[in-house]
Amino acid sequence: MRVHGEVSDDEAAVAVVGETVPSSPPPASVVQPLVVGYALTKKKVKSFLQPKLLALARKKGIHFVSIDETCPLSEQGPFDIILHKLTSKEWQQVLEDYREEHPEVTVLDPPNAIQHLHNRQSMLQEVADLNLSNGYGEVCAPRQLVIMKDPSSIPDAVAKAGLTLPLVAKPLVADGTSKSHELSLAYVEASLPLLDPPLVLQEFVNHGGILFKVYIVGETIQVVRRFSLPDVNTYDLGNNDGIFRFPRVSCATNNAEDADVDPCIAELPPKPLLEKLGRELRRRLGLRLFNIDMIREHGRKDRYYVIDINYFPGYGKMPGYEHIFTDFLLSLVQSKYKRLSGS
Numbered sequence: 218m219r220v221h222g223e224v225s226d227d228e229a230a231v232a233v234v235g236e237t238v239p240s241s242p243p244p245a246s247v248v249q250p251l252v253v254g255y256a257l258t259k260k261k262v263k264s265f266l267q268p269k270l271l272a273l274a275r276k277k278g279i280h281f282v283s284i285d286e287t288c289p290l291s292e293q294g295p296f297d298i299i300l301h302k303l304t305s306k307e308w309q310q311v312l313e314d315y316r317e318e319h320p321e322v323t324v325l326d327p328p329n330a331i332q333h334l335h336n337r338q339s340m341l342q343e344v345a346d347l348n349l350s351n352g353y354g355e356v357c358a359p360r361q362l363v364i365m366k367d368p369s370s371i372p373d374a375v376a377k378a379g380l381t382l383p384l385v386a387k388p389l390v391a392d393g394t395s396k397s398h399e400l401s402l403a404y405v406e407a408s409l410p411l412l413d414p415p416l417v418l419q420e421f422v423n424h425g426g427i428l429f430k431v432y433i434v435g436e437t438i439q440v441v442r443r444f445s446l447p448d449v450n451t452y453d454l455g456n457n458d459g460i461f462r463f464p465r466v467s468c469a470t471n472n473a474e475d476a477d478v479d480p481c482i483a484e485l486p487p488k489p490l491l492e493k494l495g496r497e498l499r500r501r502l503g504l505r506l507f508n509i510d511m512i513r514e515h516g517r518k519d520r521y522y523v524i525d526i527n528y529f530p531g532y533g534k535m536p537g538y539e540h541i542f543t544d545f546l547l548s549l550v551q552s553k554y555k556r557l558s559g560s
Contacts, residue, residue, distance in 0.1 A: 251277075251550050254296040256284040256303050264531055270539040277543050290315045297550055298323045302529045304335070304392050323549050326528065330503035334528045337391050337417045338363045343501045344523045349494060353487035354519035356494055356511075359419040363389060364412070371409040371418075380420055382406065383449050386460075389415040391527070402446065404457040411460045422522055423448040424512035425482035431491060431509040432535050435545045438495050439535055440485050442478075448515060486511065486521060494523075504528065 253274075257265065266281060274281060284293060286303070290311055299322060301312065309328040316324050334340045341358040349356040362378045364371055375384070386401040402421065403409055412418075428445035431438060446463065499505060510525040532538045 251279045251297050251546060252282055252295065253279060253298045253300055253546060254282050254284045254294060256286065256299070256301040256308065258302065261302055261529075264533040267533055267539070270533075270542065273539045274543050274546075277547060279543055279546055291318060294322075296322050298325060298546060300325050300529075302393070321553075323553070325506055326504045331528045333502060334504075334507065334526055335390060335392055337361075337387055337389055337525070340391065340526045341523065343498065344526075347494075347497055347501070349490075349497065351490060351493060353490040354521055356490065356521045356523060359422055359522050359524060361417050361419040364414045364416050364418060365389075366414050368410045368412055368414060371412060371414075372406050375406070375409060375418065380418065383421045383454065384409075384418045385421050385446075385524075386412050387417050387419065387525075389417055391525070393527070400446070400463045402449075402461045402463070404449070404454055404459075404461075408458060408460050419524065421446075421449060422512060423515040424522075425479065425515045427478060427482050427512070428524075429486060429511045429513075430530075431486075431495070431511055432530065432532065433495050433499070433505070433507050433509070434532070434538075434541050435505050435548065436495075436499075437541055437545065438491055439537075439541065440491065441535065442483060442485075445512065481518070482513070482515070486513070490521070498526070502526075 255262070255266070262283075271281065282294075282296070284290065284299070284301075286308065299312070299315075301308075301324070303309075309332075312324060312328050316322070316327070333343075338361070341361065344356065344358040347356065360378075360380060362374060362380055364374060375382075383402055383404045386403060388397050388399065391397045401412060403412065403418075424445065426445055426447045428443045430441045430443055432441070494509070498507075498509070506529045508527050508530040509523055510527075512522050512524060514520040514522065532542060535541070
């Protein structure tokens with residue numbers, strides 16, 4: 218596996234970790250196209266199935282077919298792969314039943330594995346349990362506390378847990394909606410009862426105002442810089458007494474690729490550290506399509522924190538995603554035929 222460095226003016230400071238596999242056709246014995254059924258929201262269809270992806274997919278023999286949720290899934294297809302990002306319990310059950318009936322179809326990704334990322338408490342527990350460290354640094358999860366109800370109890374709960382202000386408040390449920398991406402920052406104890414449970418409180422870690430979005434597509438990793446919340450200093454702690462609410466912080470409009478940022482802050486995480494993190498999380502989560510929001514503690518070159526994990530993120534914002542994704546889809550069917558042929 219390797220990292221590609223700065224590749225162009227349009228993709229400046231973007232790193233790719235993973236094998237660069239040249240596009241190749243399916244094995245000679247496979248004459249039919251690769252059929253990918255998709256069950257996505259209208260918003261996801263627009264952002265992901267962009268013309269450049271569809272055009273390249275056609276050239277490579279990949280056909281994307283919309284799944285009709287109003288018809289039995291077993292009566293549609295046949296499919297080689299199913300891509301999905303629908304959250305209803307009914308759909309999840311339909312897909313689980315389909316997987317049992319059609320084990321030959323690759324489902325990206327299993328619904329029961331995705332559920333793990335819908336709860337911010339459980340998603341970061343996997344990172345904490347990793348206790349990941351090597352010669353290139355360590356990866357941690359911020360200390361956090363779950364509050365299910367009764368805002369008036371939050372100050373006592375925070376004190377009992379020994380958390381240090383300021384605290385970042387995030388909705389407990391991470392279901393991909395705009396509300397689930399909203400953040401609040403509480404500087405002082407008196408402001409904590411103003412928060413709205415159920416939520417997760419995370420200790421704020423100064424990180425130079427830069428966040429690394431680590432996109433994972435199978436074994437390939439691509440890292441993009443985004444602006445994040447600014448560092449908090451003593452003056453901020455003494456002069457802010459309310460709750461400060463922020464919309465989605467790390468979206469594409471907060472691109473920090475071409476910004477004039479201190480190189481010590483902007484430096485991308487080391488390749489070997491990302492490789493190990495990606496490999497371990499793929500195994501533990503049972504997922505192949507997700508991204509990691511990662512920060513480096515300001516003043517600590519080798520300490521990183523994972524603050525969020527998202528299933529099937531906005532790949533359309535990732536430079537060159539159409540090449541990475543189509544190669545990934547082809548690799549899945551090639552691996553399947555190799556297994557079936559025993560080679």
